[in-house]
Amino acid sequence: MSQSQTIVVKLGTSVLTAGTKQINRARLVDLVRQCAFLQQAGHHVVIVTSGAIAAGREHLNYPDLPSTTASKQLLAAVGQSRLIQLWEQLFSIFNCHIGQMLLTRADMEDKERFLNARDTLHALIENRIIPIINENDAVVTAEIKVGDNDNLSALVAMLANADKLLLLTDQAGLFTADPRKNPDATLIETVDEITDELRLLAGDSVSGLGTGGMSTKLQAADVATRAGIEVVIAAGAEQNVILKLMDGTLRSTRFTPQITPIENRKRWIFGAPIAGKLVVDAGAANALLSKGSSLLPKGILSVFSDFTRGEVVLVEDETGKLLARGVTRYNSDALRLILGKHSNDILSVLGYVDGTVAIHRDELILT
Numbered sequence: 617m618s619q620s621q622t623i624v625v626k627l628g629t630s631v632l633t634a635g636t637k638q639i640n641r642a643r644l645v646d647l648v649r650q651c652a653f654l655q656q657a658g659h660h661v662v663i664v665t666s667g668a669i670a671a672g673r674e675h676l677n678y679p680d681l682p683s684t685t686a687s688k689q690l691l692a693a694v695g696q697s698r699l700i701q702l703w704e705q706l707f708s709i710f711n712c713h714i715g716q717m718l719l720t721r722a723d724m725e726d727k728e729r730f731l732n733a734r735d736t737l738h739a740l741i742e743n744r745i746i747p748i749i750n751e752n753d754a755v756v757t758a759e760i761k762v763g764d765n766d767n768l769s770a771l772v773a774m775l776a777n778a779d780k781l782l783l784l785t786d787q788a789g790l791f792t793a794d795p796r797k798n799p800d801a802t803l804i805e806t807v808d809e810i811t812d813e814l815r816l817l818a819g820d821s822v823s824g825l826g827t828g829g830m831s832t833k834l835q836a837a838d839v840a841t842r843a844g845i846e847v848v849i850a851a852g853a854e855q856n857v858i859l860k861l862m863d864g865t866l867r868s869t870r871f872t873p874q875i876t877p878i879e880n881r882k883r884w885i886f887g888a889p890i891a892g893k894l895v896v897d898a899g900a901a902n903a904l905l906s907k908g909s910s911l912l913p914k915g916i917l918s919v920f921s922d923f924t925r926g927e928v929v930l931v932e933d934e935t936g937k938l939l940a941r942g943v944t945r946y947n948s949d950a951l952r953l954i955l956g957k958h959s960n961d962i963l964s965v966l967g968y969v970d971g972t973v974a975i976h977r978d979e980l981i982l983t
């Protein structure tokens with residue numbers, strides 16, 4: 617299989633229940649086996665799992681509850697713990713560790729929370745622990761919820777810097793019409809551009825199990841492909857679905873990424889407001905320009921303006937020549953304390969470490 621990739625696999629309720637009212641354990645084991653295989657082959661897998669509400673209903677023996685938000689949240693609270701137990705049990709069969717993250721839109725929109733969520737996700741991925749992610753349904757309000765796991769999985773894929781987002785559902789992909797309503801509908805195998813005509817083809821969920829149907833999958837594909845991520849919609853019931861999608865041997869709908877991930881990062885960094893400036897010594901300037909290195913605190917001479925972690929700052933040499941711009945991993949106060957110091961000393965100076973570099977080379981654009 618090709619070089620190491622990060623793959624986000626989104627499993628809809630329709631897949632987890634196989635279209636019934638119960639979570640289908642046999643199907644989950646099979647999906648887990650494929651994810652474990654990919655991990656062992658050197659890839660990184662992130663799972664976005666729906667099914668908390670379905671699992672809650674099943675566990676409480678299909679209670680007759682009023683159709684209120686509180687009832688849904690009750691079911692999600694009960695079901696999420698069942699669901700995570702199940703993932704834990706199944707992945708442990710394959711000696712894989714998992715870590716649960718329950719997110720809301722607020723975690724993506726607030727800069728500090730975004731960075732924390734991103735760091736946790738990357739820490740899990742780097743340590744070969746499979747993140748198992750769902751929306752934090754039990755606490756979300758209308759204002760802060762993503763609302764459906766298709767859109768959530770696109771945000772997760774961006775957070776994870778993923779190469780691929782696989783949206784597994786109960787259809788082989790996007791059809792020219794909802795196949796449940798129109799048996800003559802045909803599969804659209806490649807989408808190079810998401811047009812308004814295409815959006816009109818994508819209907820809602822009619823099974824009563826899922827949220828959003830094809831229309832939220834198309835929104836997710838739009839968001840992720842603009843960030844340089846390849847998106848595939850495919851049938852979760854298909855034998856070895858994930859492995860076949862990696863090899864490109866399954867009929868499905870593939871959405872072509874609009875730009876490369878590097879272009880995406882560059883575009884973001886160029887578009888972001890400049891929050892401050894770092895002046896670096898000649899050694900650091902040389903490392904940035906000729907070796908493609910990250911900027912270490914050791915090479916920083918001075919820090920201008922006040923900024924927070926995650927903002928974009930300019931990097932200049934001692935003569936005032938602009939060298940680069942990039943995303944700072946430390947806020948301005950912290951950088952003033954660690955500038956000139958070895959990265960091993962960050963912990964003793966600050967009492968915490970947010971990485972060994974001030975600006976990582978993946979988040980640094982030379983000018």
Ligand SMILES: Nc1ncnc2c1ncn2[C@@H]1O[C@H](COP(=O)(O)OP(=O)(O)O)[C@@H](O)[C@H]1O
Nearest residue numbers: 628629630785791793794819821826827829830
């Ligand atoms: N153009 C279309 N092509 C395929 N499926 C469609 C289309 N329009 C609507 N759908 C519906 O979308 C459903 C899948 O979405 P959903 O029920 O939300 O599943 P999931 O739980 O996997 O997210 C299908 O069962 C199908 O009825």
Ligand SMILES: N[C@@H](CCC(=O)OP(=O)(O)O)C(=O)O
Nearest residue numbers: 629666667668669764765827
């Ligand atoms: N967060 C909800 C699922 C929401 C959702 O988008 O469901 P689906 O359309 O089946 O992927 C749950 O765990 O029940």
